Amino acid sequence: MNRWLLQACLGFVLLGGYLDSRAERYALVPDQVIDGVQDTAQVEVAVLVEGARIVELVAKDLIPADYERIDLQGMTLMPGMINAHEHPLLYDDNYQTAHLTASSAYKALLGLAAMQRWLAHGWTTIRVMGDGDVFYGNQDLQRVFSEGVFVGPRITGAAHYISITGGGGDINYGSPEQTLIADGLIADGPVEIRKAIRTEIKYGSDWIKLLVTGAFHSVGDDPRNVAFSPDELAEAVAEAARHNVPVAAHAHATDGINQAIQAGVRSIEHGTYLNDESIRLMVEHGTFYVPTIYVGDYYAGTDKLLAQEKNDDAYLSYRDEWLEKIGRAHAAGVKVVVGVDLGGYNIEPEAYAREFAALIEAGLSPMAAIQAGTSVSADLLQWSDRVGRIQSGLFADLIAVPGNPLEDISVLEAPSFVMMSGKVVKPVQ
Numbered sequence: 001m002n003r004w005l006l007q008a009c010l011g012f013v014l015l016g017g018y019l020d021s022r023a024e025r026y027a028l029v030p031d032q033v034i035d036g037v038q039d040t041a042q043v044e045v046a047v048l049v050e051g052a053r054i055v056e057l058v059a060k061d062l063i064p065a066d067y068e069r070i071d072l073q074g075m076t077l078m079p080g081m082i083n084a085h086e087h088p089l090l091y092d093d094n095y096q097t098a099h100l101t102a103s104s105a106y107k108a109l110l111g112l113a114a115m116q117r118w119l120a121h122g123w124t125t126i127r128v129m130g131d132g133d134v135f136y137g138n139q140d141l142q143r144v145f146s147e148g149v150f151v152g153p154r155i156t157g158a159a160h161y162i163s164i165t166g167g168g169g170d171i172n173y174g175s176p177e178q179t180l181i182a183d184g185l186i187a188d189g190p191v192e193i194r195k196a197i198r199t200e201i202k203y204g205s206d207w208i209k210l211l212v213t214g215a216f217h218s219v220g221d222d223p224r225n226v227a228f229s230p231d232e233l234a235e236a237v238a239e240a241a242r243h244n245v246p247v248a249a250h251a252h253a254t255d256g257i258n259q260a261i262q263a264g265v266r267s268i269e270h271g272t273y274l275n276d277e278s279i280r281l282m283v284e285h286g287t288f289y290v291p292t293i294y295v296g297d298y299y300a301g302t303d304k305l306l307a308q309e310k311n312d313d314a315y316l317s318y319r320d321e322w323l324e325k326i327g328r329a330h331a332a333g334v335k336v337v338v339g340v341d342l343g344g345y346n347i348e349p350e351a352y353a354r355e356f357a358a359l360i361e362a363g364l365s366p367m368a369a370i371q372a373g374t375s376v377s378a379d380l381l382q383w384s385d386r387v388g389r390i391q392s393g394l395f396a397d398l399i400a401v402p403g404n405p406l407e408d409i410s411v412l413e414a415p416s417f418v419m420m421s422g423k424v425v426k427p428v429q
């Protein structure tokens with residue numbers, strides 16, 4: 001063995017022993033810190049990290065000597081971003097039938113690539129809102145990430161969106177002779193809904209996603225119609241509650257939004273045709289609101305989706321009014337959350353953070369928009385003791401972005417530094 005190789009091996013052994021004997025300690029030293037909660041950024045502070053967790057914020061001149069300094073000069077440090085509405089395994093614009101030509105394994109591998117790209121772009125937690133996958137690829141990704149086989153974001157969520165026959169999760173453009181397996185999980189009546197929810201939970205879903213109304217991007221249904229009947233909705237919420245699993249309601253139609261809130265869902269997804277009563281009910285019930293604005297902008301005017309023609313007129317003519325209502329809901333005290341909804345592998349990773357700009361356009365301040373994608377999002381997930389804030393004891397899921405996002409929110413599209421559970425997954429660039 002030559003001397004270089006011997007030294008390299010020894011070095012590796014020593015370093016390995018060093019790492020095993022004590023947790024890594026870092027002092028992250030940025031220009032300013034946005035902690036996800038306070039309304040102003042803090043300057044002249046550093047964030048101390050030991051092992052997987054945040055220790056505390058300290059004044060820059062009080063950093064202990066045994067912490068390795070990571071210089072984040074010119075940058076803002078903030079909690080990792082949480083995307084509360086995503087479909088990581090959707091990899092094709094023709095998302096309703098793509099699963100018929102790709103195995104769950106193939107989609108999971110594309111989903112792995114997508115999620116690692118998202119992590120490198122600052123998204124450290126993802127809530128899956130059902131996926132075009134007949135089996136449970138997302139739950140397997142959640143498993144391999146938590147086992148440390150691969151590095152990826154934290155995942156929670158539902159494997160499927162549960163839909164009525166002919167609803168937004170059904171394939172409504174096959175001939176009656178075809179028995180196509182739908183992208184959603186089809187359930188009609190309280191008995192089938194109970195079975196669908198039990199199946200979801202059995203295979204690892206920790207949320208239940210219901211398509212309470214029709215959808216924009218699916219073929220053959222109408223977002224202005226309510227899909228589930230009141231007894232189906234009540235059964236869904238009651239069954240999920242028996243297993244201590246929250247329900248997320250995809251709802252565009254006004255009646256669907258208001259019925260879902262009153263039935264006790266934890267979040268309204270999209271909520272496009274909300275009215276004053278919806279805002280009042282969300283405040284009264286403490287319901288979270290995940291509007292997913294940017295996905296509509298992304299697809300508007302394109303011919304990428306089969307249902308796009310249906311989508312365009314309805315979306316574009318109503319967009320301004322909707323954004324005004326979102327701003328009004330936020331001002332009234334509704335907990336508005338960042339959810340992106342763009343899907344997985346075929347979307348450029350910079351696009352996801354544009355949801356923050358859309359929320360600002362709706363009337364949120366830049367700081368409120370950042371909170372919507374960090375602390376408020378963590379509250380929705382019931383993970384406020386884990387992520388979403390820079391606070392002692394929480395996981396060190398942290399990102400640094402160039403400059404000041406309070407002045408230019410687009411800097412969230414390309415973070416310069418990403419730490420996940422106290423490990424640097426994207427070094428400073």
Ligand SMILES: [Zn+2]
Pocket residue numbers: 085086087129341
């Ligand atoms: Zn969605």
